[in-house]
Amino acid sequence: MDRLTNTIRPYAWGSPTAIPGLLGVQPTGEPQAELWMGAHPGAPSRLDRGAGETTLADVIAADPERELGAAAVARFGPRLPFLFKILAAGAPLSLQVHPDLEQARAGYAEEERLGIPADAPHRNYKDPNHKPEMVCAITAFEGLCGFRPPREAAALLDGLKVDSLTPYVDLLRAHPEDAALREMLTAVLTADRAETARTVAEAAAAAERLGGPYTPYATLAHHFPGDPGVIAAMLLNHVKLQPGEAMFLGAGVPHAYLDGLGVELLANSDNVLRAGLTPKHVDVPELLRIVRFDPGDPALLRPEDGDEEVYDTPTDEFRLSRLALAPGAAPHRLPAGAPQILLCTAGRPTAGELALAPGESVFVPAGESVELSGPGTVFRATVVL
Template structure:
């Protein structure tokens, strides 16, 4: 197995304290937003197999079948198909959606044909892959996920009492759900900026009023008011009001499939996604918003937020977060002292991340896809991780919590 050294990304929305508290390090005063674990070219993990630190991406590229196993290479190509992160949101992230696989391939090919540089600020597609993702809360975690049912949103907009929002409420009550959501989101994102900014200011003031009252909209309106504080005048504030507001407790999760608008507002979590960087933004950002392409990708389907809780799947105590994607599978082990070792299936590559306590990962002497290997052990503290190649047999012992990122076998 390979102990990983991982990069922390200092995005402006990151918390200054959440990752240092988990890692047991001193805060720097700067935001620390995400710690990446995997082989994404933007910030690959590094490991040392005796000849000095090297990129995990280079390790895999040197012998994909040995590291990933032949089945994974046949299914996903010669690269690790998932990216694991610790995500620490101190302020709201952009409101965004991800394309499905066909949309990503089409969009990437189109921008390549037109010669749009990969680093151009108006580029939408950085690769030809989709980006389903799963966020699992380690602390209380707040977010927006999926369109609320139109009649419920109409009632919220009417409760705000802002005259400029009344036409949107009328549409949401009168039109079929998908058409109503499309029409309102299009109007919000296409309206005159100055008029929208004034409406956002009025809506934010009304949201603060409702947040202070003991009513059905207090919690969601507190979130919308906070978003408006961070992004004054941004049309994304009105777009956010179309979405379900959700609070996750530790251990609960959300799955974000293609076309589902969402935003993370605050908290610390484990995030697992397909190995892609394709994001189309709806607002709450100074970055490029391509409204026509966004409207092509968004799925205008009302839905509940869909909070996931883990289900025990094996006798070894593994708890799995079920999702409809093959590129990744997230599970966790909550280990108690004095229990028998927890053996892990060795058919697929995996990354193991400790988030609490102290856990030992032990590899057997007959490990390795080619039958080679020696007895090794790595003791992980919170925030530490290892990569285990396909075919390597490992087991867990100790007292603490381990998240396991792997493929659907």
């Protein structure tokens, strides 16, 4: 078992205080958006087994079966299939979707065939993998996830009383629902940008005046004035998670994180197609091909009861669970057989002989079991075999 040293990513949307507050350190004044735990090549965790510091990615590459286990290597290949994060949103993230595995493989192969550089700003597929993900709230957490029923979205837009939104309202009241959503999103993202900017400004002023359910969209317009993503966001379910609640984001589901501190667990991929709320490239035709226009309730998760509270999702690349370790309780043994990363978010628990403080984490190779003792809260990231 190895204590990890992890990189904090300073993306502009990050909260300057949430991660420092969890770690118990002074803020730098700069945004601190994500703390990465894993073997992603962009910022792999570091560890020291007595011969000097190295990366978790290099340790795994040197002996994948020892670190990940033969079953995980056979199932997912010789790499850690997930990335674990602490995410601290101080401002909204982009509105985006992720491809499924077949779409990612085909898209990556095509962009490789075309010779598009991996770092090109207009490249969509950085790797041939899908990117299911989930976020679990540490504090109150707000996001957007999946499409509302079109008539509900129409009522929300109509309530702003902005004349230039009327054609969109009429589109949403058409049937069938998936066609209405597709036509509406297409119309918003392909409209004249100057006209859209005026519509967004009027809608933002109305949302600011009305408040209540319109407040999130006034906030979006403040951060992204004139962006068509502000109107597109009103098509989505607005989600408020309480600590311990989570949401799962499958392929093709449009989403955006708005505010709050949480743990995020995702398949190890960088494939993102953006729909708005960003200055970055928006590939509208490819986005519309990937988006699943299925309205309904967001995929909210509450953990299954037990000593280890499991958040059940339909993906095998990762599994998240939470252990609330009471003072004086018997140690909880986690079995060997799969790679694990353990993250403390509260208290002062111990993992084996290693004491953990909030924000600290350890990597447990597949061949090792580990005992956890309280008091404290530990999130466990592993795979499903």
